[in-house]
Amino acid sequence: MDMNQYLDMFIEESKEHLQAINANLLLLESDPGNIGHVKEIFRSAHTLKGMSATMGYEDMASLTHEAENVLDLIRNQKLTITSDIMDAIFQSVDLIEGMVIDITEGGDGSADVTAIVKKLRAIVAGDFSAEQEVAAATMAVEAPQEESTPAEDHELDDYAMMVLKQSQELGNNVLWIKVTLNENCLLKAARSYMVFDQLESMGEVIKTKPAVEDIENERFEQSFEIAYVTEQSIEKVRTTILNISEIQDVTIETIQMKSEAPPAPVVQQTPAPAEKGAADAPQAPVKKATAGGKTIRVDIERLDILMNLFSELVIDRGRLEQLAREIGKNELQETVEHMSRISGDLQNIILTMRMVPVEQVFNRFPRMIRDLQKDLNKKVNLEIIGAETELDRTVIDEIGDPLNHLLRNSLDHGIESPADRKKAGKPEEGKIELRAFHSGNHVFIEVKDDGAGINKDKVLKKALERGIVNPAIADSMSDKQIHELLFAAGFSTAEVVSDISGRGVGLDVVKSKIESLGGSVGVDSVRGQGTTFLIQLPLTLSIISAMLVQVKDEKYAVPLSSIIETAVFKKDQIMMAHRQKVIDFRGRVVPLVSLQDIFQVPDNGETTEDEVAVVIVRKGEKMAGLVVDSFIGQQEIVLKSLGKYLVNVFAISGATILGDGQVALIIDCNSLIK
Amino acid sequence: MLDQKEVISEVKVIVFRLKDEEYGVEVHQVKSIEKLEHITRVPRTPSFVKGVINLRGVVTPIIDLRNRFSLEESVYSETTRIIIVAVGELEVGLIVDAANDVIDIPVDAIEPPPEVVGGVEAAYLRGVAKLDKRLLILLNLDKVLSTEEIKQLDAIEG
Numbered sequence: 080m081d082m083n084q085y086l087d088m089f090i091e092e093s094k095e096h097l098q099a100i101n102a103n104l105l106l107l108e109s110d111p112g113n114i115g116h117v118k119e120i121f122r123s124a125h126t127l128k129g130m131s132a133t134m135g136y137e138d139m140a141s142l143t144h145e146a147e148n149v150l151d152l153i154r155n156q157k158l159t160i161t162s163d164i165m166d167a168i169f170q171s172v173d174l175i176e177g178m179v180i181d182i183t184e185g186g187d188g189s190a191d192v193t194a195i196v197k198k199l200r201a202i203v204a205g206d207f208s209a210e211q212e213v214a215a216a217t218m219a220v221e222a223p224q225e226e227s228t229p230a231e232d233h234e235l236d237d238y239a240m241m242v243l244k245q246s247q248e249l250g251n252n253v254l255w256i257k258v259t260l261n262e263n264c265l266l267k268a269a270r271s272y273m274v275f276d277q278l279e280s281m282g283e284v285i286k287t288k289p290a291v292e293d294i295e296n297e298r299f300e301q302s303f304e305i306a307y308v309t310e311q312s313i314e315k316v317r318t319t320i321l322n323i324s325e326i327q328d329v330t331i332e333t334i335q336m337k338s339e340a341p342p343a344p345v346v347q348q349t350p351a352p353a354e355k356g357a358a359d360a361p362q363a364p365v366k367k368a369t370a371g372g373k374t375i376r377v378d379i380e381r382l383d384i385l386m387n388l389f390s391e392l393v394i395d396r397g398r399l400e401q402l403a404r405e406i407g408k409n410e411l412q413e414t415v416e417h418m419s420r421i422s423g424d425l426q427n428i429i430l431t432m433r434m435v436p437v438e439q440v441f442n443r444f445p446r447m448i449r450d451l452q453k454d455l456n457k458k459v460n461l462e463i464i465g466a467e468t469e470l471d472r473t474v475i476d477e478i479g480d481p482l483n484h485l486l487r488n489s490l491d492h493g494i495e496s497p498a499d500r501k502k503a504g505k506p507e508e509g510k511i512e513l514r515a516f517h518s519g520n521h522v523f524i525e526v527k528d529d530g531a532g533i534n535k536d537k538v539l540k541k542a543l544e545r546g547i548v549n550p551a552i553a554d555s556m557s558d559k560q561i562h563e564l565l566f567a568a569g570f571s572t573a574e575v576v577s578d579i580s581g582r583g584v585g586l587d588v589v590k591s592k593i594e595s596l597g598g599s600v601g602v603d604s605v606r607g608q609g610t611t612f613l614i615q616l617p618l619t620l621s622i623i624s625a626m627l628v629q630v631k632d633e634k635y636a637v638p639l640s641s642i643i644e645t646a647v648f649k650k651d652q653i654m655m656a657h658r659q660k661v662i663d664f665r666g667r668v669v670p671l672v673s674l675q676d677i678f679q680v681p682d683n684g685e686t687t688e689d690e691v692a693v694v695i696v697r698k699g700e701k702m703a704g705l706v707v708d709s710f711i712g713q714q715e716i717v718l719k720s721l722g723k724y725l726v727n728v729f730a731i732s733g734a735t736i737l738g739d740g741q742v743a744l745i746i747d748c749n750s751l752i753k
Numbered sequence: 754m755l756d757q758k759e760v761i762s763e764v765k766v767i768v769f770r771l772k773d774e775e776y777g778v779e780v781h782q783v784k785s786i787e788k789l790e791h792i793t794r795v796p797r798t799p800s801f802v803k804g805v806i807n808l809r810g811v812v813t814p815i816i817d818l819r820n821r822f823s824l825e826e827s828v829y830s831e832t833t834r835i836i837i838v839a840v841g842e843l844e845v846g847l848i849v850d851a852a853n854d855v856i857d858i859p860v861d862a863i864e865p866p867p868e869v870v871g872g873v874e875a876a877y878l879r880g881v882a883k884l885d886k887r888l889l890i891l892l893n894l895d896k897v898l899s900t901e902e903i904k905q906l907d908a909i910e911g
Contacts, residue, residue: 387810633794678796719812721795721805723842724900729797734805734812742793742805742812 086182088376089134093179096123098439100172101446104165108449111160114153120168121150127175132327136188139178145199146171152203167198169450204314243285243334246308251282252333254313258320259302259328268297273323274305281316282309301327306334379472382433389422389429390717390736396422397738431469434618437515437524438466440479444486444513451490458497458508459490468515470522474616477596478524481589485526485612486511488586493530493610503607505529521598522618527611533604535561542570562602566590597623597640623718625735627711627743628694631680634743635707636716636735641748643695643702645710650689662704664695672751673706677730698752705751718745764863768854768889769836772824776849776890777858777882778838786852787835803848808837815846821897822877840894847897856889858882863891 100123107116128143146168152158174195182188247253256278260270271294278284286306289299309316313331320329396419403415441463448461470478494500494509501507512527535558542548542564548556564570568587593600598616617623617640625636626645646664653660653671660671671693674680693704716735719742721728732747766777767786792804792815801820805812815835819826832851837844866878877896882889 390810680796721812722814722844724814724845724898725795725798725802725805726900728795731795734793736807736810736812740807741791742807744793744795744805 085134087378089130090179090183091376092130093127093175093182096127097172097176097179098442099123100127102442104169104172105445105449107160108165114156117150117154121147121154124150131188136178136182138189138192139175142171142175142192142196145196145203148203149199158202164202167195167202169446171195171199200314204312243306243308246283251308251310252313252316254305254307254309254316255332255334256305256307256316256320257302257328257330258305258326259330261325261327262301264325267299268295270323270325271295271299271303274320274326277319277323278305278307278309278316281311281319282307377432379433382429385429386717389426392422393426393738397740433472434469435472435475436466437468437470437475437478437522440475440482441466441513441515443479444482447483448486448490448511451487455491456496457490457494459494460508460510461486462510462512463514464512465515468517468522470616471618474522474596474618477592478614478616481592481600481614482513482524482526484585484589485614486513489526489528489530489610489612493528493532495531499531503531517618522616524614524616525611526614527609529609532606532608532610533562533565533602534606538562538564542567545570559603562604565602566600623716624713625716625745626694626713627737628674628692628705628707629709629711630674630678630707631683631685633678633680634711634737634741635674635678636714636743636745637694637696637705637748638732638745639713641696641698643697645692645694646704647690647692650691653691662693664702664704667702669695669702669704671704671706674746675706675708677751696748696752698749701752703748703752705746705748716743716745763857763859765855765857766889766891767836767852768856769834769849769852771818771822771850772827774890775887776892777856778836778892778894780855782838782840782894784837784839784844787837787846789829789833789835789848806835806846808846811844813837813844813846815848816898817848818897819848819850822874838894838898840898843898843900845898856884858884858889858891866890 100120103116103119103123107113107120110116124143124147128140128147131139131143149158149164149168153160153164158164174190174192178188178190181190243253258271258274260267264270275284284305284307287294288304293299294303307316313333317329317331320326396415399415400419403412444463445461448459452459489511490509494511495503495505497507500509510529512525514525514527516523516525539548539553539556539561542561543550543553547564547567547570565586566589570587590600593614593616596616598614600612600614602610602612604610624639626639626642628635628637648662653662655661656668656670660673661668662671663669675682687708692707692709694707694710695702695704697703716737719734719736721731721734730747730750731744733745734742735745737743765780767780767783768775768777770776787806787808790806792806794804795802795814801817803815803817803820805814807813817826827850829848830850834849834852835846836849836852837846839845862884863880863882865880866875867881877893879891879893882891
C-alpha cells in the first residue's frame with residue numbers, strides 16, 4: 080500500500096495530538112488529581128500509537144505504547160503522578176515530537192528510544208509494585224472492576240474452571256490474554272504457534288478461543304484469546320508476546336475466580352477499541368463536540384484552485400452586469416444583482432476558509448515556557464489572550480518561530496530572577512502576556528512582560544561599539560529609536576546577551592521574518608516595568624488591500640501597506656531640486672516619481688490637467704511620491720505571481736486580476752525608493 | 754524494408770502560420786489555443802514580451818513570435834491566435850498569425866534545419882519537415898522560451 084498519500088495527514092494529526100498531549104500534561108501538572116486530563120492524554124497517545132504503527136514508524140509506535148502503559152495505570156488510579164513520572168512522559172512526548180519532525184523532513188522517524196522505554200517500563204513495573212497495596216485497596220473498594228472479568232464471561236468449562244481456581248490458590252496468575260495480529264500478517268497460524276510456544280515455556284495454556292484446531296488452520300480473524308496460568312508477572316508475559324513480530328496488540332486481564340482470593344494486580348494492555356470506547360463513552364463525545372466542533376480537513380491547494388475558479392466567476396459576473404445594464408431588462412438586471420450578492424457572500428466564505436485560529440501556534444508555548452523557566456530558575460506565568468483570533472493558514476505556518484524567539488527573549492532577558500524581583504518590590508512570579516487581536520485589516524500579536532525593561536544606555540553603548548549608530552546622532556536619539564536598535568542586523572551576539580541586561584538575541588531575524596510576511600514589529604519598554612513587543616500582520620498573504628491607480632490607459636495596484644496617503648498637488652507646487660522633481664509634503668521634501676516615465680507607458684494623447692495626483696509611499700523612513708493620472712479606488716486584490724518566465728521584473732512584485740478580467744500589475748514600492 | 758517502414762513513429766504537431774511560412778510545435782507541448790484578448794503590458798521587459806493575460810485565473814506571459822524571430826511585426830487580425838505552450842515549469846503564450854491544423858509527421862520526413870530559414874535563427878529550430886508540397890518548420894521550444902535573453906537584458910539595464 081502506498082502510504083505517501085496518508086503522510087501529510089499523519090503528520091498533521093500527529094502534531095495535533097502532540098499539542099493536545101502537551102496542553103493536557105500542563106493542566107495535569109497544575110491539577111494532578113484530575114483524571115480527566117489523563118484520559119484525554121491517553122486517548123491522544125492511543126491514537127498516535129495506532130497511527131504510527133499503521134504508517135510503519137516502529138520506534139514511535141513502541142514508545143507511545145510504553146507511555147500509554149504508564150498513562151493507563153494513572154488513568155485507572157493505580158499509579159500516583161509524581162514529578163518524575165511527569166518528566167518521563169514529557170520526555171517521551173519530546174522524543175515523539177522529534178520523530179514527527181524527522182518524518183516531516185523526509186526522514187524515517189527512527190530514534191533511539193531504549194533509554195526512555197526503560198524508564199517507562201521501570202515506572203510500570205517498579206513503581207507499580209510499590210503502589211500495589213494502595214491499588215489493591217482501591218480496587219477492593221471500588222465495586223465494578225472493568226479490567227478483570229468474571230470467569231463466566233469467558234465460557235470456561237468446569238474442568239478449566241477447576242484448574243484455574245487451583246492455580247490461583249497456589250499463587251499463580253490466572254490470565255485471559257487477547258492477542259491481535261497485524262492486519263497484514265501473512266502466516267497467521269505460524270504466528271499464533273509462536274505465541275503458544277512462548278507461552279508454554281512460562282506456564283500453561285488452559286483454553287483457547289477459538290479452539291486450538293481452528294487456530295492452527297487459520298480459522299480466525301485478527302485475534303485469538305487464551306486462558307493462561309503462569310507464575311510469571313503480567314508484564315513478563317506481555318513483553319514476551321510483544322517480542323514476537325507482527326503482533327499488533329496484547330490485552331491481558333486477570334480472570335476473577337469466585338473464590339475469595341485477593342484480586343491480583345492488573346495491567347491492562349491497550350484495550351481493544353470497542354472496550355475503550357465504551358469505557359470512555361460517558362465524557363468523551365460531549366467534550367469533543369464542544370472543543371473541536373465539526374471540521375473537515377482540506378488540502379490548501381484545493382482552496383487555491385477554488386479561489387482561482389471563483390475569480391473566473393467574478394469576471395463573468397462583471398460581464399453579466401455590464402450586459403444587463405446595456406440590455407436594460409428589469410428581470411435580467413434583478414437576477415444579475417441577486418447573483419452578484421450571492422457571489423459576494425461566497426467570496427467572503429472562500430476567503431475565511433483559509434483562516435485558522437492562532438491557537439494552533441499559541442498552544443505550544445506553555446510547554447516551552449515551562450521547560451525554560453526550569454532551566455533558567457525563574458518563575459513566570461504565561462497568560463494567553465485571544466487565542467481564537469484567526470489568521471490565514473500561510474501566515475500561521477510562519478509566525479511560530481518569531482513568536483518563540485520573542486517569548487524566549489522575554490523570559491531570558493526580560494523577567495528578572497525571583498530574588499531580583501523581590502528586591503524590586505515585585506511578586507516573585509513574573510508575568511508574560513501573549514495576546515492576539517484583530518484591528519482593521521490586520522492582526523496584532525503582543526508579547527508583553529513585566530520584567531526589567533530595556534536598559535537603553537547599554538543598548539546604545541553596544542550599538543556604538545558595533546558601529547551600528549553614528550556617534551554624531553547618538554545624543555539626539557529618542558528612547559524609541561534606541562529600543563528599535565535591538566532589531567538592527569549585527570546587534571546581537573552571544574556575548575552581548577550575557578552583559579546586557581536588556582535584550583538582543585537575534586531580533587533582526589524576527590524582524591526580517593515578520594517583514595517577509597508583510598507585517599511589522601515594534602518594541603516599547605519602560606525601565607523597571609517591562610517590555611512590549613507588538614507584531615502587526617496582514618490577515619492573509621494571498622489577499623491584500625491596494626489602491627488602484629490609472630496611468631494613461633494602464634491600471635496599476637499599489638499595496639496599501641506602503642501608502643502613507645494620497646494627495647493632489649497643483650503643478651506650481653512642484654519644485655526642482657538637483658534636476659529632480661520634488662514636493663513639500665508636511666514640511667518634508669519628497670521626490671516625485673513619474674510612473675508614466677518609469678514604466679514607459681505609451682501616451683494616449685490626453686492632455687493632463689494642471690493638477691497631479693500623487694500617491695505618497697514609504698520604505699522605512701524614506702518617502703517618495705508616485706505621480707499617477709487618477710485614483711481608481713481602494714480594493715481587496717488577490718495576489719498572483721507573474722510566473723517563472725518573467726522573473727525580476729523591475730518594480731513589479733506580482734499581478735492581480737481585476738473585475739473585468741484584465742490583469743493589473745502590482746507595484747513594488749520598495750524598489751522605487753533608493 | 755516495408756515492414757520496417759510501418760513501425761516508424763510519427764509526431765503529432767500543431768501547425769501555425771507566421772508571415773508566409775508554416776511552423777509546427779509538438780502537440781504534447783501545447784496546452785490550448787486562445788483567441789487574442791486584452792494583454793496587460795509589463796514594463797521594462799524585452800520587446801518580444803507583449804505582456805500578460807488572464808488565462809482562466811492564471812497570469813500567463815505572452816510572447817510575440819514574429820518579434821522573437823526578428824520578423825517584421827504585423828497588426829493583429831481576426832486569425833491571430835495565442836498558442837499556450839508548456840515546457841517544464843514554464844507556461845507561455847505565443848502570438849501567431851494563424852493556427853489551423855493538426856497533422857502527423859513521419860519522423861523520417863524531418864531534416865535538420867538549414868543554416869538560414871527566412872531569417873529565423875537555426876538555434877530556434879528542431880528541423881524541417883517536407884510533406885508533399887508543404888514545408889513545415891519545427892520549433893525547438895526550449896530555445897525559444899529560454900529566459901537567458903531576458904536575464905541578459907536585465908543585466909544591461911541593471
